[in-house]
Amino acid sequence: MASSTTASLAASPAFTFSASTFQKLHPTEYFRKFVSQGVRPDGRLLNSFRPTTVHQGVITTANGSAMVRIGGTTVVCGVKAEVAEPKLDAPDQGYLVPNVDLSPICSSAFRPGPPSEQAQVVSDQINRVLKESNVLDLKDLCIEEGKAVWSLWVDVVCVSYDGNIYDASLTAVMAALANVRIRKPTYEEGVVKVSGVDNTDEDDNSSFKLKLARTPLSASFVLFDTSLTLLADPNFAEEAISEGQISITIDEQGKLCAVSKVGAATTSLTSMRQCVDRARERSQELRAIMNQHQ
Amino acid sequence: MSRLDRTRTSPHQLRPFFSSQNLLNRADGSAQFDFGGSSVICSVVGPAEVKIRDEKLDRATIEIVARPLVGLPGVKDKTLERNIRETLEPLILSGLHPRTGIQIVVQTMKEDGCILSTAFNAAILALLDAGIPLKSILASVTCIIDSRTNQILLDPTIEETTHAKSTHVFVFDNKVSISSINPEDVAMDEDSKEPSHTGILFSDSTGLFTEDEFFECANACFKAAQAVHGFIRTAVSKKLEKEYQQTRA
Amino acid sequence: MKEAEPSTNEREFLLAALKDGARIDGRNFYDFRTLRLSFGSDYGAVEVQLGNTRVLAKVSCEVIKPYPDKPTEGFLMFSTELSPMASSAFEVGRQTDEEVLVSRLIEKAMRRSRALDTEGLCIVAGEKVWSIRVDIHFLDHDGNLVDAACIAAITGLLHFRRPDVTVVGEEVTIHTLEQRNPVPLSIHHIPICISFAFFDKGGCVIVDPTHLEEQIKEGDMTITLNVHKEVCALSKAGGIPMELDQIIQCSNIAVVKVAEITAQIQAALDADAKKRQVSRK
Numbered sequence: 001m002a003s004s005t006t007a008s009l010a011a012s013p014a015f016t017f018s019a020s021t022f023q024k025l026h027p028t029e030y031f032r033k034f035v036s037q038g039v040r041p042d043g044r045l046l047n048s049f050r051p052t053t054v055h056q057g058v059i060t061t062a063n064g065s066a067m068v069r070i071g072g073t074t075v076v077c078g079v080k081a082e083v084a085e086p087k088l089d090a091p092d093q094g095y096l097v098p099n100v101d102l103s104p105i106c107s108s109a110f111r112p113g114p115p116s117e118q119a120q121v122v123s124d125q126i127n128r129v130l131k132e133s134n135v136l137d138l139k140d141l142c143i144e145e146g147k148a149v150w151s152l153w154v155d156v157v158c159v160s161y162d163g164n165i166y167d168a169s170l171t172a173v174m175a176a177l178a179n180v181r182i183r184k185p186t187y188e189e190g191v192v193k194v195s196g197v198d199n200t201d202e203d204d205n206s207s208f209k210l211k212l213a214r215t216p217l218s219a220s221f222v223l224f225d226t227s228l229t230l231l232a233d234p235n236f237a238e239e240a241i242s243e244g245q246i247s248i249t250i251d252e253q254g255k256l257c258a259v260s261k262v263g264a265a266t267t268s269l270t271s272m273r274q275c276v277d278r279a280r281e282r283s284q285e286l287r288a289i290m291n292q293h294q
Numbered sequence: 295m296s297r298l299d300r301t302r303t304s305p306h307q308l309r310p311f312f313s314s315q316n317l318l319n320r321a322d323g324s325a326q327f328d329f330g331g332s333s334v335i336c337s338v339v340g341p342a343e344v345k346i347r348d349e350k351l352d353r354a355t356i357e358i359v360a361r362p363l364v365g366l367p368g369v370k371d372k373t374l375e376r377n378i379r380e381t382l383e384p385l386i387l388s389g390l391h392p393r394t395g396i397q398i399v400v401q402t403m404k405e406d407g408c409i410l411s412t413a414f415n416a417a418i419l420a421l422l423d424a425g426i427p428l429k430s431i432l433a434s435v436t437c438i439i440d441s442r443t444n445q446i447l448l449d450p451t452i453e454e455t456t457h458a459k460s461t462h463v464f465v466f467d468n469k470v471s472i473s474s475i476n477p478e479d480v481a482m483d484e485d486s487k488e489p490s491h492t493g494i495l496f497s498d499s500t501g502l503f504t505e506d507e508f509f510e511c512a513n514a515c516f517k518a519a520q521a522v523h524g525f526i527r528t529a530v531s532k533k534l535e536k537e538y539q540q541t542r543a
Numbered sequence: 544m545k546e547a548e549p550s551t552n553e554r555e556f557l558l559a560a561l562k563d564g565a566r567i568d569g570r571n572f573y574d575f576r577t578l579r580l581s582f583g584s585d586y587g588a589v590e591v592q593l594g595n596t597r598v599l600a601k602v603s604c605e606v607i608k609p610y611p612d613k614p615t616e617g618f619l620m621f622s623t624e625l626s627p628m629a630s631s632a633f634e635v636g637r638q639t640d641e642e643v644l645v646s647r648l649i650e651k652a653m654r655r656s657r658a659l660d661t662e663g664l665c666i667v668a669g670e671k672v673w674s675i676r677v678d679i680h681f682l683d684h685d686g687n688l689v690d691a692a693c694i695a696a697i698t699g700l701l702h703f704r705r706p707d708v709t710v711v712g713e714e715v716t717i718h719t720l721e722q723r724n725p726v727p728l729s730i731h732h733i734p735i736c737i738s739f740a741f742f743d744k745g746g747c748v749i750v751d752p753t754h755l756e757e758q759i760k761e762g763d764m765t766i767t768l769n770v771h772k773e774v775c776a777l778s779k780a781g782g783i784p785m786e787l788d789q790i791i792q793c794s795n796i797a798v799v800k801v802a803e804i805t806a807q808i809q810a811a812l813d814a815d816a817k818k819r820q821v822s823r824k
Binding site: 088 | 606607608671717
């Protein structure tokens, strides 16, 4: 009965509307029509990622930097090294402080003011991956034990937000850390001296690179609809209607660094396995893209 | 191999649970949940008035406030809030209380590992105590993989966590998930010998681990979560029995 | 959420009862509610229940650098943010007037009365001192948060043990709890807050008001005393004016209450110490 009414309404010219209006009114139904055919509204297959580019060294004033684009999402990461005093309980360890900024510039979904919950959560996720997977030995950042260490401020600014901020930010952070050059300091009687002028000459002996033990990269998925179809690399619209998100972070040896699943839907272990497999392929692709630009 | 926590003999043994419901007077519902030396208290207020800014026309607004034991609330607590909200929001039948607010406050009382899991279990008990309609009930268990023995240790203490190469938090609900009933999955599961109804509601793992280790952890935690489910069930039925006797007396 | 005003019926009933010399929870005017103290497994964690009011105090410490103008002084910090758990009238990130008053009172009672020897927290002058932090968590608000918080804070400080340190020249070693027995803080005296509420233009004075009594009261006063009958702080912020005689009468009541509460705190600490000794054996 209801369906016949809809049909007759749709038939009358007053009740036909454009695809974009339909998307606004019934976003889930709109997506369902595409997904049932195995494609997504932006033309991607269900398990394909958006075109990704990585550029390193985009900020000349920073010690290391990178810009990452995944489809419509653009993030810039800058690493700044500062001399700081170490903590009393860890006198030989430096600091590595990632921070993700989601300002109103990247999307109207964010308000000015203190960092949003999402920004804090992404910062925390990246921080935990860097720490728990021992990406960088903080002892490498020591200048003089108990006196001076390097503090690396890893700031990620999102320029344009179209979903999947975690993948984009982590890629940018890893690319920027790989790009870092810090000039060798000298420590004399309580004064840290950093000689010479900043230059980024490859063969320059006066600067050092960071020894990264591994490069974790991630792949994110959302679960769509009651069928819990997996959609890789969700954009903003897809995130908004998702039933749950899964992120898998993998290093170059195929070891998992982080797995997270949040949201409404219960995920079977089978679909978790699918995600891990797909993430493995994706991280290889992403690594290839990163190395190509280096 | 004995554990660092000498009160336990097996790697899969959980610490004794403890729970207490309806212990606060000002809240609509409250509960405390302990995993051994870790304790979290949780209060629920609502459905109640909500700020117009946060009002939702078709359902209740769920607000989670997490407070640390020491220091000011920070990024860690924000993540805890997000994780609990994203997991509880879908469980609460919020459509039954449109344009209202449900506030859940999570306070750590004692810290000895597995705070996130303890908070999940305390929150669900508090929601049950407040009489908020729920779709299903969750149970959470944490495990680590010990870096020296490569053994899975369930419900680790802080001391044990210092030797972990990876940490895994899982939440399971008490209904058989629809997604895993389809025949394909069942066929898959026979090969890999996994319980076909294992459905993960929430998972958070960090460290360094292989795929197989991850799924081993998921299965071990799933089995342990059944004990937590049983405990929650008993706690609720005991409380209801007591209340029933009180009303008759 | 805004606090609901007590209804006219509740108000009239409470006032009528007070006129007849009775309080609605059956207490006499000068009675405290039952005080219960329980300790956590680690040092410096205390839960205080004063009737239905519940407060948790957690004492922690860390080594930091002192201020250059006070190189030998350690730090004592209180965190008294009112959590919405205690009452949904408290919002996160917005201080209510009540919160400001409570934090100020605790600060005055504990820190300014010099209950804790902050000079004793010095490890190396100008380099390293202990910073003691007391986090006070309000779990349930049924009136008289100040007294409960004060008891929780001082009991927490008395119960707390900091790691032992040895200093050899410039070298500072902080011993873990396994290596050496931790050491207690040096506490000069035990300040206890006693709060009063006034009704009937000062004609009726009650001790330890409940939340309902606090909502209806005409004025209040908090006296902080120690067992040596020394006044540490006296706060009467607003409310109806009081006769000097009445204030002296209040302090006489407070002297008795402080002695009782101090004895109870000591007894609870002794019982806990005994329990710990038994479990160590």
